[in-house]
Amino acid sequence: MCHFATMDQSGRRLRLVAERWLVLVSLFVFWKGSFAQLRYAVPEEQKDGTAVGNLAKDLGVDLRTLKERGFRIVSISGESPFRISQDDGVLYVDGKLDREEVCERNSVCLINLKTVLENPLEIHYVTVELADINDHAPTFPEARRTLEIFESTLPGARYQLQAARDPDVGSNTVQQYKLSPTEHFRLEVKDRGEDGKVPVLILQKALDREVTKSLRLMLTVADGGRPPKSGTMEVSVDVLDVNDNMPVFTKDVYSVTLNENAPPGTTVIRVNATDMDEGPNAEIIYTMGNNDKLHELFHIDSATGEILVRGLIDFEVKDNYELDIQASDKGMVPLTTDKSIIIKIVDVNDNAPEIEVASFSSAIPEDSRPGTMVALISVKDLDSGVNGKVSCSLPEEIPFKLMSTLQDNIYSLVTKFPLDREKVSQYDITLTAKDAGEPPMSSVKTISVIVSDVNDNSPEFSLPAYTFYVQENNVPGQLLFSVSASDADVNENAQVTYHICRDCSENNKYASVVNVHAENGDVYALKSFDFESVKTFQFQVLATDSGTPSLSTNVTVNVFVLDQNDNPPVILSPVSANGSSEGVEEIPRNVEPGCLVTKVRAYDADIGYSGWLLFSLQEVTDHTLFGLDRYTGQIRTLRPFTETDEAHHKLIVVVKDNGNVSLSATATVMLNIVEPKEAFAASDVKRTTENDEEGNMIFYLTITLGSVSVLLIVSILVLIVMQCSKSTDSSSKYLQDTNYDGTLCHSIQYRSGDKQYMLVGPRMSIGSTIVPGSNGNTLVVPDRRRTPAGEDCVYPGWILQHRASQAHSHTGMHADG
Numbered sequence: 182m183c184h185f186a187t188m189d190q191s192g193r194r195l196r197l198v199a200e201r202w203l204v205l206v207s208l209f210v211f212w213k214g215s216f217a218q219l220r221y222a223v224p225e226e227q228k229d230g231t232a233v234g235n236l237a238k239d240l241g242v243d244l245r246t247l248k249e250r251g252f253r254i255v256s257i258s259g260e261s262p263f264r265i266s267q268d269d270g271v272l273y274v275d276g277k278l279d280r281e282e283v284c285e286r287n288s289v290c291l292i293n294l295k296t297v298l299e300n301p302l303e304i305h306y307v308t309v310e311l312a313d314i315n316d317h318a319p320t321f322p323e324a325r326r327t328l329e330i331f332e333s334t335l336p337g338a339r340y341q342l343q344a345a346r347d348p349d350v351g352s353n354t355v356q357q358y359k360l361s362p363t364e365h366f367r368l369e370v371k372d373r374g375e376d377g378k379v380p381v382l383i384l385q386k387a388l389d390r391e392v393t394k395s396l397r398l399m400l401t402v403a404d405g406g407r408p409p410k411s412g413t414m415e416v417s418v419d420v421l422d423v424n425d426n427m428p429v430f431t432k433d434v435y436s437v438t439l440n441e442n443a444p445p446g447t448t449v450i451r452v453n454a455t456d457m458d459e460g461p462n463a464e465i466i467y468t469m470g471n472n473d474k475l476h477e478l479f480h481i482d483s484a485t486g487e488i489l490v491r492g493l494i495d496f497e498v499k500d501n502y503e504l505d506i507q508a509s510d511k512g513m514v515p516l517t518t519d520k521s522i523i524i525k526i527v528d529v530n531d532n533a534p535e536i537e538v539a540s541f542s543s544a545i546p547e548d549s550r551p552g553t554m555v556a557l558i559s560v561k562d563l564d565s566g567v568n569g570k571v572s573c574s575l576p577e578e579i580p581f582k583l584m585s586t587l588q589d590n591i592y593s594l595v596t597k598f599p600l601d602r603e604k605v606s607q608y609d610i611t612l613t614a615k616d617a618g619e620p621p622m623s624s625v626k627t628i629s630v631i632v633s634d635v636n637d638n639s640p641e642f643s644l645p646a647y648t649f650y651v652q653e654n655n656v657p658g659q660l661l662f663s664v665s666a667s668d669a670d671v672n673e674n675a676q677v678t679y680h681i682c683r684d685c686s687e688n689n690k691y692a693s694v695v696n697v698h699a700e701n702g703d704v705y706a707l708k709s710f711d712f713e714s715v716k717t718f719q720f721q722v723l724a725t726d727s728g729t730p731s732l733s734t735n736v737t738v739n740v741f742v743l744d745q746n747d748n749p750p751v752i753l754s755p756v757s758a759n760g761s762s763e764g765v766e767e768i769p770r771n772v773e774p775g776c777l778v779t780k781v782r783a784y785d786a787d788i789g790y791s792g793w794l795l796f797s798l799q800e801v802t803d804h805t806l807f808g809l810d811r812y813t814g815q816i817r818t819l820r821p822f823t824e825t826d827e828a829h830h831k832l833i834v835v836v837k838d839n840g841n842v843s844l845s846a847t848a849t850v851m852l853n854i855v856e857p858k859e860a861f862a863a864s865d866v867k868r869t870t871e872n873d874e875e876g877n878m879i880f881y882l883t884i885t886l887g888s889v890s891v892l893l894i895v896s897i898l899v900l901i902v903m904q905c906s907k908s909t910d911s912s913s914k915y916l917q918d919t920n921y922d923g924t925l926c927h928s929i930q931y932r933s934g935d936k937q938y939m940l941v942g943p944r945m946s947i948g949s950t951i952v953p954g955s956n957g958n959t960l961v962v963p964d965r966r967r968t969p970a971g972e973d974c975v976y977p978g979w980i981l982q983h984r985a986s987q988a989h990s991h992t993g994m995h996a997d998g
Contacts, residue, residue, distance in 0.1 A: 218305065218306040218307070218308070219234070219236065219239055219240070219305065219306070219307045219308070220307070220308040220309075220310070221233050221234040221272070221307065221308070221309045221310070222309070222310040222312055223274070223278070223309060223310070223311065223312070224311070224312045224314050225278050225279060225280035225281075225290075225311045225312065225313065225314055225316070226277075226278060226279065226314060226316055227274045227278050228274070229274055229275065229276060229277070230273055230274060231273065231274040232271050232272070232273055233263060233271075233272040233273065233274060233309060234271070234272050235269070235270060235271050235272075236252075236265060236270050236271065236272050236296065236305075236307065237252070237269070237270020237271075238270065240305060242270060242298065244268075244269065244270055247267045247268070247270055248267045249300070250298045250299050250300050251267075251297070251298070251299045252265055252267055252270065252296065252297075252298055253265060253267075253296065253297055254294055254295065254296055254297075255295045255296070255297050256294070256295070260276075261275065261294060262274065262275055262276050262277075262278055262283075262292065263275050263292075263294060263309065265296065272294075272307065272309075278311060280311040280312075280313050281317065281348040281349070283311060284311065287350075288350050288351065289310070290310065290311040290312075290313070291308055291309070291310050291311075292308070292309045292310075292311065293306065293307075293308050294306070294307040294308070294309065295307075313349055313350050313351060313353060314349075314353070315349055315353040315404065315406025315407070315408075315409075315410060316349070317347055317348045317349050317353075317410070318347070318404070318410035318411060318412050319345045319346065319347035319354070319355045319402045319403065319404050319410065319411065319412045320345060320346060320347075320412045321343060321345050321346075321400075321402070321412060321413075321414035322343045322346070323343070323414065324414060324415065325414065325415045325416075325417060326342060326343070326414060326415070326416050326417070327416075327417045327418075327419060328340055328382075328416065328417070328418045328419070329418075329419045329421055330384070330388060330418060330419070330420060330421065331388075331420075331421045331423060332387075332388045332389055332390040332391075332420050332421065332422065332423050332425075333423045334384060334387070334388065335384075335387065336384050336385050336386060336387055337383065337384060337385075338383070338384040339369075339381055339382070339383050339384075340381070340382040340383075340384075341379060341380075341381045341382075342379070342380045342381065342382065342400065342414075342416070343379075344373075344376070344377045344378060344379045344380065345358075345377075345402035345412060345414075346377070347404050347410075349404065349406070351405075352404075352405035352406065353404050353405060353406045354377075354404055354405070355377055355378055355402055355403075355404055356378075356403060356404055356405040356409075357370070357378075357402070357403050358370050358378065358380045358400060358401065358402050359400075359401045359402075359403075360380075360382075360398060360399075360400055360401075361398055361399040361400075361401075363396065363398055364385075364386055365384060365385065365386045365388060365396065365418075366382045366383065366384060366385060366396075366398065366418075367382075367383050367385050368380060368381070368382065368383075368400070369381040369382075369383055380400060380402075382398075382416070388418075388420045389420075390420040390421065390422050390423070390458075390459070391426065391457045391458075393420060394419070394420055394459075395417065395418060395419050395420060396417070396418040396420075397415065397416075397417055397418075398415070398416040398417075398418065399413055399414075399415060399416070400413065400414045400415075400416055401413050402414075422458050422459040422460055422462050422463075423458075423462070424458055424462035424510065424512030424513060424514065424516065425458065426456055426457040426458045426462075426516070427456070427510075427516040427517075427518055428454040428455065428456045428465050428508040428509065428510055428516065428517070428518045429454060429455055429456070429518065430452065430453070430454045430508065430518060430520050431452075431453045431454070431455065432452075434523075435450060435452060435520065435521070435522040435523070436522070436523040436525070437449060437450040437522070437523070437524055437525070438524075438525045438526075438527050439490070439494060439524055439525070439526055439527065440494075440526075440527050440529045441494050441495055441496035441526055441527065441528060441529055441531060442493070442494065442495070442529065442531045443490045443494050444490065445489075445490055445491055445492070446489055446490065447489065447490040448487055448488070448489055449479065449488040449489065449490060449524060450487075450488050450522065450524075451485065451486055451487045451488070452467065452486040452488070452506060452508075452520065452522065453486055454467075454486070454508035454518060454520075456510050456516075458510065458512070461510070461511040461512060462510055462511065462512040463510060464510060464511045465486070465508050465509070465510060466483050466484075466508070466509050466510075466511065467481050467482070467483050467484075467485075467486045467506055467507070467508055468481070468483065468506065468507050468509070469481050469504060469505065469506055470504070470505035470506070470507075472505075475502065475504060476491075477491065477492045478490070478491055478492040478493075478494065478502070479491055479492075479502070479504060479524075481504075481506060486506075486508075488504070488506075488522070494526060495526075496526045496527070496528040496529075499526065500525065500526045501523065501524060501525045501526060502523075502524040502526075503521055503522070503523055503524070504521070504522040504524065505519065505520075505521055505522075506519070506520055506521075506522060507519050507520075508520070529618075530564060530568040530616065530618025530619065530620070530621070530622055531564075531622075532562060532563040532564045532568070532616075532622070533562070533616070533622040533623065533624045534560050534561065534562045534571045534614035534615065534616050534622065534623065534624050535560065535561050535562070535563075535614075535624065536558065536559075536560050536573075536612055536614050536624060536625075536626040537558070537559045537560070537561075538556055538557070538558060538626070538628060539556075539557040539558070539559055539591075540556060540557040541555070541556040541557075541628060542554075542555055542556065542630075543629070543630065543631055544630075544631040544632075544633045545596070545600070545630060545631075545632060545633065546600075546632075546633050546635055547600045547601055547602040547632045547633065547634065547635050547637070548599075548600075548635045548637070549596055549599075549600060550596070550599075551595075551596050551597060551598060551599065552595050552596060553595060553596045554593050554594065554595050555581065555594045555595060555596065555630055556593075556594040556628060557591070557592075557593055557594070558573065558583065558591070558592045558593070558594060558612060559590060559591045559592075560573050560590045560591075560592075560614045561590060562616050564616065564618065567616075567617045567618060568616055568617065568618035569616065570616060570617040571590055571614050571615065571616050571617075572614070572615055572617075573590075573592055573612060573613065573614050574612075574613050574615075575594075575610065575611070575612065575613075576610075576611060579597075579608055579610060580596060580597045580598040580599075580600060580608075581594055581595065581596060581597055581608070581610060581630075582594075582595060582597045594610070600632050601632075602632040602633070602634050602635070602670075602671075603638060603669040603670070605632065606631070606632055607629060607630065607631050607632065608629070608630045608632070609627055609628075609629050610627065610628050610629075610630060611625055611626075611627050612625065612626045612627070612628070613625050614626075634670050634671045634672060634674055635670075635674075636670055636674040636726065636728025636729065636730070636731075636732060637670070638668055638669040638670050638674075638732070639668070639726070639732040639733065639734045640666040640667065640668045640677045640724040640725070640726055640732070640733065640734050641666060641667060641668070641669075641734060642664060642665065642666045642722075642724065642734065642736040643664075643665045643666070643667070644736070645736070646736060646737045646738075646739065646903070647662075647664055647736060647737070647738045647739065648738075648739045648740075648741070648903070649661065649662040649704075649738065649739070649740050649741070650740075650741045650742075650743050651706070651710060651740055651741070651742055651743065652742075652743045652745055653709075653710045653711055653712040653713075653742050653743065653744060653745050653747065654709055654710070654711070654745055654747055655706050655709055655710055656706075656709070657706055657707060657708050657709055658705055658706065658707070659705065659706055660703055660704075660705055661695070661704050661705060661706050661740075662703075662704050663701065663702050663703045663704065664679065664697070664702040664704065664722050664724075664736065664738065665702050666679070666702070666724035666734065666736075668726050670726065670728065673726075673727040673728060674726055674727065674728035675726060676726060676727040677724050677725070677726055677727075678699045678700065678724070678725050678726075678727070679697045679698065679699055679700075679701075679702045679722055679723070679724055680697065680699065680722070680723045680725070681695065681696060681697050681720060681721075681722060681723070682720070682721040682722065682723040682735050685721040685723070685735055686721065689720055689721065691715075691718035691719070691720055691740075692720040692721070693707070694706065694707050694708050694710075694718075695707060695720060695740075697722055702722070702724075704722070704738070710742045711742075712742045712743065712744040712745070712787075712788075713748065713786050713787075715742055716741070716742055716892070716893075716896050717739065717740065717741045717742065717896050717899060717900075718740055718742075719737055719738060719739045719740065720737075720738055720740075721735045721736065721737050721738065722735060722736055722738055723735045724736070739899075739903055744787055744788050744789060744791060745787075745791070745840075746787055746791035746838060746840025746841060746842060746843075746844060747787070748785055748786035748787045748791075748844070749785070749838070749844035749845065749846055750783045750784070750785045750794055750836040750837070750838055750844065750845065750846045751783060751784055751785070751786075751846065752781070752782070752783050752836065752846050752847075752848045753782040753783055753784060753882075754780070754781065754782040755779070755781070755848060755849075755850060761849075762846070762847065762848040762849060763848070763849040763850075763851070764779070764848070764849070764850055764851065765850075765851040765852075765853065766778060766779045766850065766851070766852050766853070767852075767853045767854075767855050768818075768822075768852055768853070768854050768855070769854075769855065769856070769857040770822045770854050770855065770856060770857065771821075771822070771857055772818055772821070772822070773818070773821065774818055774819060774820050774821060775817055775818065775819075776817060776818050777815055777816070777817055778807065778816045778817060778818060778852060779815075779816050779850060779852075780813070780814055780815045780816065781796060781809075781814035781816070781834045781836065781848050781850070782814060783796075783814065783836040783846065783848075785838050785844075787838065787840065790839045790840070791838055791839060791840040792838060792839075793838065793839040794836050794837070794838055794839075795811050795812070795836070795837050795838075795839070796809055796810065796811050796812070796813075796814040796834055796835070796836055797809065797811060797834070797835050797837070798832060798833070798834060798835075799833040799834065799835045799847060800831065800832070800833035801830070801831075801832050801833075802827065802829075802830040802831055802832070803826070803827070803830065805819060805820060806818065806819055806820065806822075806826065806830070807819060807830065807832060807852070809832075809834060814834070814836070816832065816834075816850065822854055826854065827854075828853060828854045828855075829851070829852070829853055829854075830851070830852040830853075830854070831849065831850075831851055831852075832849070832850040832851075832852065833847055833848075833849050833850075834847065834848045834849075834850060835847050836848065
């Protein structure tokens, strides 16, 4: 190993050299006119700002005149690595000083400077010598060198390596080489003068690749600096192979067993030989001996040594084979090794059982009894002894079984359980036959048994009960809705026809108003429905299949008739003796504003919004004198009567419902203004007659209201019964309006498909009264514009009690819009 001084010692020595060169200054002064020349020496690699020499002192220039005279360096070639301070006249290093960059490989490195002083002009030449220091380590052109040497190379062979380079000069450049210890090589160094010292490797001991494939050597170079610097290069020696080894099989004896009937391509055995050489010298090729019969039965892979079956191997023909194989390498002169392989053939159970269906019924009725025979099965095996003994089996989950017969290997296939075509219409029965060989061989056969249909299922409707909603005033013959039934059977047993069941129940009187299409279940109306006459009815549809005998099922259909605005309002008051909607009222002239004059009463046979009524004035003699409440129909005075007001006034009141297409009726009210005494006398005469007429009217209206209420209660009870009998999904069609605020009549909301409907029945709104005879569907809103005195209009000196009581008794007979 090479030993060199440490880095601490190197630093101390470098500093000593620098100090000596800085102290050593050679001064040459040649006076001739205004010219002078100086020479300084400085080591390379000095820091920026290092002082080289005091030019002002050495030239004898006054420091005070340096700036005035422009003391400076003049350089033509470019920037100077030095600068002059005009403050103290010292020459300083300006930048990096690298001798190897400035002078390359010159032994002496000089830098010439030209300085100038003006007023008077003086030119001085300064030479700075850069002294070399050991600042570079020697290096090889490449960090690693690879040599390839055949193992057959004789000792004494020489291998020249590239010389190391060191930019330093003198003793700081390359001085010596050293090789790491090895028994195979030694190092020789040649001195080529200016080209330096060149290392040479000499083989001193023969190489053997099978022992050592490669060598790793370390070549070290060192310079003569103090301390010395060094560099290394790795020399890699790859030993090249020579075919000097024969292939060797991994086993001494190869013996293997092979089953007969092994398919072509079956691997018999894989032989393996190795060669200690490498590359082509170690690549093995396998071949078989020259035997044509063996080549027909076996084949060897030349690359892998795998022996494969090529032909039919039959134990009964030959029970063993001996193969001769060779292993050769791919060297220039191939080397070969022989080996014999013994193959013993093993007898196997090589015949699978055969299944034959002797008698077979492809279709069997689903009502067949257990034990009905479907097919006759026979099995056989070409092997003998244990290998020829066969057992037959079926899957457990099918409703069939095998029964043995008196003859061996013959079975009958019979039904095990009752069949149901609607659950399974076809069975793919897998028969399995297995022999008793080792290993056992088996075969399978699949037969398909079709289960034929029997009419054992009645038609089933899609719903347990149907509910439909039909608008009144429908067109006879119009399609109302459809019912649907299906049958789980097939063919004619599943063909369903529909009929109206007219004898299914006693309460089936409406079966005559509808008819059903026999093939598709469409239900048609035979007449137009009237909501005011029939609000709901039901009938039954019968579905029958075409089997023999036929089976049938019926279903109940509930129909709700939906109301339409087909009834105009009817004026109840005023009504004249001839039946027209006209009335005459007398009013005292001294009535107060807001006094109730009379009230127009009306009702509408429709329900819901179509039965809501609104009152309006179509014609009035004086708009400033009388006002009409649009919701109650009350006519009241708007201001006091004056002497200039006419004595006779005519008011035409229009009553409209709220239907999509509004219907209306008109009433005429004649108002006569009389003096208070005349009005009182006339009222006494009319009171008895009006009370009798109104009593009769109220009686008839009460009877009408009672009849309608009873009919509506029956309809509601039918709805409740139907709701209780339906499932949760069906019942969700009828929804009580949770946001009902009491301002409508009693209502039931329901849905049919994506439509929503509302049935409205008699229910009093908050502060309302039922109008007798109004079919229970109109509301009366209490009058909010009564005088502070209550029901009576008070005139000076008079109280028209009969009018107030008359208004009281008829408040419930006005219809609310």
